[in-house]
Amino acid sequence: MTSRFRHSALIMAVLLMAILVTAGCSSAPTTGGANELSGSIKIIGSNTVTPLATVWAEDFMKVQPKVSIAVSGPGSGPGIAALIDSTADICQASRAITAKEIDQAKAKGVNPYEIQVASDGLSVVVHPSNPISDITIAQLSGIYTGKITNWKEVGGKDASIVALSRDTNSGTHVFFKEHVVQMAVLPTADKKLEYGPKVLMLPSTEEGVSETAKNPNAIFYPGLGYVSDKVKVLGIKKTANDSAILPSVKTVLDGTYPVSRPLLFYTNGAPTGASKAFVDYCLSSEGQKRVIEVGYVPLAQK
Amino acid sequence: MAMIQQTSPGATATETPAAKTLRGRLRISEKLVEGGIWLAGIISIVVLLGVFFLLLKEGLPTFTHTSPGEFFFGDKWYPISEPPRFGTLPFLVSTLMVTIISTVIAVPIGIGCAAYLSEVAPPKVRETLKPIIELLAGFPSVVMGLIGLLLISPAVQSMFNLNTGLCGLTASIMLAFMSLPVIVSVSEDALSVVPDEFRQASYALGTTKWETIWHVCIPAALSGIAAAVMLGVGRAIGETMTVLMVAGGALAVPISPADPMTPMTAAIASGIGNAVRGGLQYQALFAIGLVLFIMTLIVNLFADRVLEREKRKFARV
Structure with missing residues (x-):
């Protein structure tokens, strides 16, 4: 019994050494030949x-x-x-x-x-069944600070809004807070505005998009790369008098899309x-x- | 070698040098094993104390910039704003709410399952089911989170007609699933050590099986079952990934279980990634960790006490 124990302990030790040695070998980037990199x-x-x-x-x-x-x-x-x-x-x-x-x-x-x-272009998305098709930055700020809680206040049906957001790890969370919640591009900008306490802070963008695709009352703001046809993208109006702009390669490149x-x-x-x-x-x-x-x-x- | 073979038949009376070295070797290996076990025991205690002191060292400085009143009873958590606010009341309330509801769901099911396995099920069924239930405890919590996200949250949303299925109730249901295996397994152990004489005496009085389970077996095993519940509670308080995924993550103090909420574990997990080492948010998260550690410690100590009493009770029988 003891010798078997000692044997296996020896084997374990050798294995451990081998693992440590190989782990130590993972090298920093070095240039090999002319084009071969490793x-x-x-x-x-x-x-x-x-x-x-x-x-x-x-x-x-x-x-x-x-x-x-x-x-x-x-x-x-x-x-x-x-x-x-x-x-x-x-x-x-x-x-x-x-x-x-x-x-x-x-x-x-x-x-x-x-x-x-x-x-x-930071896209604002809702469930495909949502009747509204555009929204102003001030309205978005109202939704995410908790001042606007019902879709009918922004021209939708009578249902309460489920505002989804990323958590504080996210660069998107910070960007959206500065440019939309605090309305940095508008004269009404207010650095004191914060996300309202009822906003759902989600750990990943995927989760936000999939919840929006399932929930008729949800609103979320993923990057363009996460937009799919399971959610509806809203046009963004800088102010109520401007025309609604949808995020696209063209509108982001020419600067007309307000939250790029x-x-x-x-x-x-x-x-x-x-x-x-x-x-x-x-x-x-x-x-x-x-x-x-x-x-x-x-x-x-x- | 040959010499040893020759002398071995008579070796029982007088010890040969070879046998002596063998005994010596045995004694050394015995010492080694003893030392190893001692080391293992010490290491776990050292690690526990280390974690505790780390939490104290990193967490206590929070109270130099946030008063305890603000920390425990403030409802504003804005860690990355200027100036930052560190009120943790929403997290504390969420953790308590989620834990209590999951316990309320898990305990009757767990005890019922344990009573079935121990008192009703034929031995074959018990021997197959118990390992399977214990296997459930090893389910990765991220998988439970996915199940909650895809199956339970839409079901909860439509069943209770809620705005969103990402809420405390969904998290509680998932936590109940996760604490069930512990509750079932430990309760079943407690029920199975109830002496058979108790049951026989009960039947002799003309009771039915149900009456025997309810009035004799469960009361006799009560301290073991209580310990099982405490262990289940400990599991529910500490669970992170699942609640992070399904509890919703709202920062308001929850009023009803159907509100989206952020339990303490989820708050730590979602905040620690971008907390700079030694920064204000880092300290506040460690302080939350300290509170959580003390909570689970109390629950576990309590469970330990109750289990100890259980052991002593049946030592007398």
Whole structure:
């Protein structure tokens, strides 16, 4: 019995050593031959950018099979936190880094370098059976602060509104708060406005879209890439007198859609090695073609 | 080698050097195992104390910027605003509400199931069902969350005619499912150690099976069942992923179970990702963790007490 125990303990120890040794071997990005790249890139951040980064990563790994890219999307906030703590090579973000976060990064010797990789029209979606087809920013602000609680107040049927939002991890949460809830683009802008306490804070964009597709009274704001035909996209009016604009590649690019935003990558200093090659691919015309396929808005052609 | 074989028949009376070393080796390995077990025991205590001190160290500084009154009774949670507000009353109320409702749902079903398994079911059925129920306890909570999202939340919404199915009630139902295996398993153990004489005496008085279960077996096993309920409650309080997915995540203090809400675990999970280490939100989340830790500790200590009493009771019988 004891010898068998000692045997298995020995085997376990050897296995453990083997695992530790191989784990230690995963190397930092290095350039091999002329075109052969190898290494691993860890991308963490925005849930909005995840579908796009995943497609890019798959394409890139087909061309450079020795590079492995891992994409995860807990939200822009955790992504930037990971960049500051140097646990991510690239942080994907759907909002700009704040001055406070830059200070925190500098304090840890990290120098955030911003690259815009695409644009997004933040879409406001409702259940397909909802009769309304457009909404003003002031009305949206009213809904999300809790002042407007019934669809009939914005021209819909007599039913209470279920306002869905992302949680505070999300760059979309922050962007929507600044630009819609606090109405940054309007003269009535008020920095003191907050999401109302009855707003549902959801952990992912997928959950918001699927709940909107099921719930006739729901309203949600996903990035363009998450819009499907199971939900109805509302036209946005800057004020009641403006015409309603639907989010699309054209309206985002020419700036007429009122709630569009850049999708960003952050790296520690300008990217090098495999990360640089990956970012270059994302910005190439081929990479930008994929942006439209995923549903976002490519960068303007220069 | 050959020498040992020769002497081995008579080795029982006088010990050979080889046997001595064997005994010595055994003694050493015995010592090793004892030491290993001691280490394992110490490690778990050290880890527990470590977690507690970490929570104290990271969480207590919250009260330098938020008064305890504001922290426990404030209903405004705006961690990323300027200035941030850290009122955790909505989370505390949500956790209590969700836990109490899930317990109310799970306890009758759990005890009923345990009584069936222990008193009514034929041995074959019991032997097949019990492991299956215990297997349920190992269900990943994210899977339970998905089931809640796809099946239970639409059902709850249409059944109670609610605005949204993502609410405390859906979370409570899922938590009830998740705490059932513990309640069933521990209650069944408690019922099965009730001495058979009790049942025989009851039947001798002419009672029916139901009367025997209700008036004799369950009262006799009550402290064990109480411990089972406490363990179930502990499971429900601490569960995170499922409530994060189905409870709705609203930040208001819930008035009814049908309101969307954010229990403490969900608040920590959804906030910790973008909380900068050592920042104000980070401290506040750790303080919530501390409160949660103390709550589960009290529940578990209570369960332990009750279980201990159960053991002593039947030691006498």
